Amino acid sequence: MNDKRFNSFLIIGILVTACLLALQQFLPKKRLLLIPNAKTEYYFHAGTLPDGSSAAQWVDEQNFHWRCRFPAPDGSYFPCSLGLLFYSTEPTKGLDLSGYSHLNIKLSHWGNAKKIRLSLRNFNPAYANLEDGNSTKFMSVNLAASDLGQEIRIGLDEFRVADWWLDQLNIPRQLAPPELNNIKTLGIDYTEALASGDYEIRIEKLEFDGEWISAEHWYLGILVMWLLGIFSYAVLRLVQLRAQSKHDVQVINTLNQDNTELRRETDKFRRLSTVDPLTQTYNRFGIDQVVNTLVALKESESEAPDSPDFSLILIDIDHFKRINDRRGHDTGDRILQAVARIIGKAISRKDYLGRWGGEEFIVILPNKPKAFAIAMAEKIRLTIQDSAFEPDNPVLVTASFGVSDRVPGEDFNETFKRADIALYQAKAQGRNCSVLAD
Numbered sequence: 001m002n003d004k005r006f007n008s009f010l011i012i013g014i015l016v017t018a019c020l021l022a023l024q025q026f027l028p029k030k031r032l033l034l035i036p037n038a039k040t041e042y043y044f045h046a047g048t049l050p051d052g053s054s055a056a057q058w059v060d061e062q063n064f065h066w067r068c069r070f071p072a073p074d075g076s077y078f079p080c081s082l083g084l085l086f087y088s089t090e091p092t093k094g095l096d097l098s099g100y101s102h103l104n105i106k107l108s109h110w111g112n113a114k115k116i117r118l119s120l121r122n123f124n125p126a127y128a129n130l131e132d133g134n135s136t137k138f139m140s141v142n143l144a145a146s147d148l149g150q151e152i153r154i155g156l157d158e159f160r161v162a163d164w165w166l167d168q169l170n171i172p173r174q175l176a177p178p179e180l181n182n183i184k185t186l187g188i189d190y191t192e193a194l195a196s197g198d199y200e201i202r203i204e205k206l207e208f209d210g211e212w213i214s215a216e217h218w219y220l221g222i223l224v225m226w227l228l229g230i231f232s233y234a235v236l237r238l239v240q241l242r243a244q245s246k247h248d249v250q251v252i253n254t255l256n257q258d259n260t261e262l263r264r265e266t267d268k269f270r271r272l273s274t275v276d277p278l279t280q281t282y283n284r285f286g287i288d289q290v291v292n293t294l295v296a297l298k299e300s301e302s303e304a305p306d307s308p309d310f311s312l313i314l315i316d317i318d319h320f321k322r323i324n325d326r327r328g329h330d331t332g333d334r335i336l337q338a339v340a341r342i343i344g345k346a347i348s349r350k351d352y353l354g355r356w357g358g359e360e361f362i363v364i365l366p367n368k369p370k371a372f373a374i375a376m377a378e379k380i381r382l383t384i385q386d387s388a389f390e391p392d393n394p395v396l397v398t399a400s401f402g403v404s405d406r407v408p409g410e411d412f413n414e415t416f417k418r419a420d421i422a423l424y425q426a427k428a429q430g431r432n433c434s435v436l437a438d
Helices: 003-026 163-169 215-254 256-274 284-300 320-327 329-346 370-386 412-428
Strands: 029-035 041-046 056-060 065-070 080-085 102-110 115-122 137-144 152-155 183-189 197-211 310-317 352-357 360-366 399-406 434-436
Touching: 003 215, 041 056, 056 080, 056 197, 065 080, 080 197, 102 115, 137 152, 183 197, 256 284, 284 352, 284 360, 310 320, 310 329, 310 370, 310 412, 320 329, 329 352, 329 360, 329 370, 360 370, 370 399, 370 434, 399 412, 412 434
Parallel strands: 399 434
Antiparallel strands: 029 197, 041 080, 056 065, 065 197, 080 183, 102 152, 102 197, 115 137, 115 183, 310 360, 310 399, 352 360
């Protein structure tokens, strides 16, 4: 490929990339409309008035307009709330909102309350049970009454777990963060002590929305396309360089003085083809070369044919996109380099470390069993967790690990897939942990 054609392809690639980056803002959103929706199920949780009637009454049930009648305050909490129920075929299953990012809500309010509380309750068998309705995780956000009457867009990351719930159930730290993967109810109520009288609320709209394809995956896809294009171009260039090398050998026979320069250039391109420039570890191509060499050596050995060829550790930095978004890509690059150094110090000189892509690293442990590999993974994980990153503006960095071992005759892709599944399980278990593949 000559320079003119390469420049044309490069310009076209840049233009297409710019269009794809702009297009992400216009992708259709995933929406879940709860109100208005006649199928939405609900219940009242309200105290009893002195005359024996319920404090919560419908004004217009079809339009989700209800009234809370508060008695004279006595200093204690008087409940009056509406709860929306999210059912499924199983009693422990609710609504998975983890794929949504925002709640769009429009409420009308009559009364002198200063704020309205929205709450979500998540069911997790680790702390909740069906017999105790209060055991589901209570997460809430307060809305100022002055903001009501118009549609409000609330980020689901604004919901916070209530301190009283954490204290009441003595929840451990690792189970304390908000969860949105199994929501059983959504509640609307008052949190402050109110003067006696009538207070009315009407829900005009309640909708969740999110991205079908997250910006992270969209941009990662663009990055992968560029990496594939660069890799293809590098392979093409390497083919051309090999052809050129044959010609250079003929020239070297008559021009011996060019030999030193030719070796220097060859070493340079060989290193560029196998080493990641940011972390100075192996890249994917380099790891492929390592794996092919290890497999070939193992197949040529006659001793211990049933022993593992090598063990594999996949490492993924948790919430790396959040670090890039909040601290910038320069900070992200420094963290990648620091993590690479931590891993490099933990493994031996006979082991191999590579950057598989983005925030993901791979470690090859020749002739090491999976028991050794999972112990090594835990050692690296704890070191990363306890390390100080960006001392001037500290940032907590953790990583998830998937571990597998290659048995004789197994294709590397199968070994990698098992480690990748284990890594996915580690993330599903809350990240910052190591999982050994089946």
